[in-house]
Structures are given as C-alpha cells and as structure tokens.
Amino acid sequence: MPLSWTDRCDLAIRYAPRLVLFPEQRNLLPPGEALNSTQGVGDYHPRGIEPLLERSEFHTGLFKPHQPATLGVLAASTHDTDQLRLIKRLVPDPAHAWQSYFDILDSADQSGRTGRERYPVMVYARVQTRAEAMAEAAREQIQIDTTNEVGRPFFQPDTAQEDDLSIQYWLCYYYDDWANQHEGNWEGITLLLRRTPSGWEPAGAGYNAHETGMRRHWSEINRSTQGGAHPLVFVAAGSHASYFQHVELGYFTTVPGFIIPFLSLRLKFAVSSTRVDQVADDRSVALIEPQVEVLPDPIGPDDPQDRAWQHKKWISFPGSWGMRLLLGLAYGGPTGPSHKGLKWHNPFVWVERTCTPDFLVY
Secondary structure (H helix, E strand, C coil): CCCCHHHHHHHHHHCCCEEECCCCCCCCECHHHCCCCCCCECCCCCCCCHHHHHCCEEECCCCCCCEECCHHHHHHCCCCCCEEECCCCCCCCHHHHHHHHHHHHHCECCCCCEHHHHCCCEEEEEEEEHHHHHHHHHHCCCCCCCCCCCCCCCCCHHHCCCCCEEEEEEEEEEEEECCCEEEEEEEEEEEEEEEECCEEEEEEEEEEECCEEEEEEHHHCCECCCCCCCEEEEEECCCCCEECCCCCCCEEEEEECCEECCCCEEECCCCEEEEEECECCCCCCCCECCEEEECCCCCCCCCCCCHHHHHHHHHCCCCECCCCHHHHCECCCCCCHHHCCHHHHCHHHHHHHHCEECCCCC
C-alpha cells in the first residue's frame, strides 16, 4: 500500500525530535567566544531558510550585479558557484553575524509580529521508503561503498524491505560559529522505521556530526519521555553537530582541513585538527519542540496551493547557503540538503553502512 502525503506528515510530526540547545539570547556570549566554557553561552536556533533570505544578496559571479535573495532566484539557479551572502563581508565576522541575527528576530513587521513569531524554531522533514531511495540513488548514479561498514546495520541485507521508512529532519542555522566560521549551516538526523502489524516501529537513528555521522539503536536513544517517540538531539554550540547525549567535557572531534586561528577559516588542505564540541545538559535547559515542515519529496500534497510546494523552489538550489570564502579555497557556506550525496539520495545506506556505531551510552 503506497504511503500517502497525509501519512508522511503524520509520521514526521509523531517522531519529530526535541532539541537540547544553548539559550538564544543576544546578551549571552556567541558560541565561538566560549568554545571551552558553558558559562553564559548562547547559540543560534534552527529557524528555517527565511532569516537567511531576509537580508541576503544573491551573487552569480565576481563582476556580475547581485540581486535580493528570493525563492524565485533560488528556483532559477543552475550553477553551483551561485551563493547567498548574508553578512556581505569578505571574511567571517561572528560578532556582526550575532547582532544581525537578533536584529532580524527582534524587529517587527507592519502587523507588529517580531521575527521570532514570523520565523519559529523549525525542522524540515523528508519521508521516503527504501524502494523510493533505491530508485533515486539509481537515477543519480550514486555509488554504494560498503568497504567502511562497521558493526551490524539495523536491517541486514537479507531482511531489508521495500517499505522500510526513513524520516530525515534537516535543521537550517543562520551561522556556524565554531573553530571554523561561515554563513549558513545545514545539519540533521535520520530515523529508520519498519512497518509492523501494529504500525510503524523505529529501529534506530543516524545523527550528523560534521562530515561524518553516528548511529544508535532506538532502545539506546534518549527520548523526551521514557518510551516516548521524540528523540533528543543534543546540539553542539556553534558547530550545530548533532549528538545523542550530554558529555560534561564535550566531544573531541577530528576535523579535516587546516584552520587559520586568527580568522577561524578552515582551508581545504589535507590536514586534520582536534576540536571540542560542547553540548548543553537537558537537565538545565528546557527542551525545544520545533515546528515541522514536510518537504514535498518524493511526493507532495494534492492541493497545488499547499504551502509545502513552496519548498520545491529552494530544495534544488545548487549553490552555497552563504558566502564562498577565499574563492572556494576555504570552507564557506554549505550546499543544501539535496546536494549532500548519499546522505540525501539514500539515507538507508548512509545510516546503515556509513555512520559509525556510537557506544557511548551512560
């Protein structure tokens, strides 16, 4: 039986994550100023693409005129060198980014609604079956490499079913303020479920963390209530990497690429450095329940006027969600979800065969 659009929306809301984040307050330290401290640390919260567009310029070339960033220009873009420029400065400026972000959140429109009201904390959900993912990967000629497979996948190859389900939750952040600095930041998690006679049952999840990912079985994932359906996502300050639990000293992370300390720029060289990701403690901050917007991919609603179809205008945007730094020699604004390769085109394979098993369970 095909999975309808209504079914996909219901499942996306039923299993939507609860976020553990540092507070979003202008008077707190930006996350990049407090990498090794949890005292007075603030952070950006995921609020959809609109804050990124509100003050951005859309650039198509070094000497070409720019234009305001709109859904229309994103939909018309066909070049991966196109870019949004939020801060409009040649090198990252975290202090300016922090203030401009709160200028957006605190400003009111003509009806008196502030940016916090116009742009609620949000996650974008994409729901697809294994059959749909395999067909898409084949169309895109995505190569499946099993040489790095570690541990036992949730579903062994001989038990994989075409109606196994993945729910991806994509989180869009205004700025990456960590050991490296850049505008825009896309992160997320993926849940895998299986249909049973009594309904859908989660098997496990893969959480994005920088260029890699980690996975856990469902029984080992912290949730909002014991036995509940909402997994907790512990979001690292500044980098917004997703983790399964709080660790007092943070997570030591190896990041490929040389980092210029005084600019906090990460160059695309074959050098690695170790950095720390700090995550908030769910016992000291309130869990955040994000609004869920379901992406019309691979199917959408029957009503062509449904708001969900607006997302089609930005999903395929091939350029950078933020400025390309040093002509692309440094890691600048990232590409969007649909340009994340295997992670987007076949999340089953990404979670089962690429994510590393996470055994840090206390």
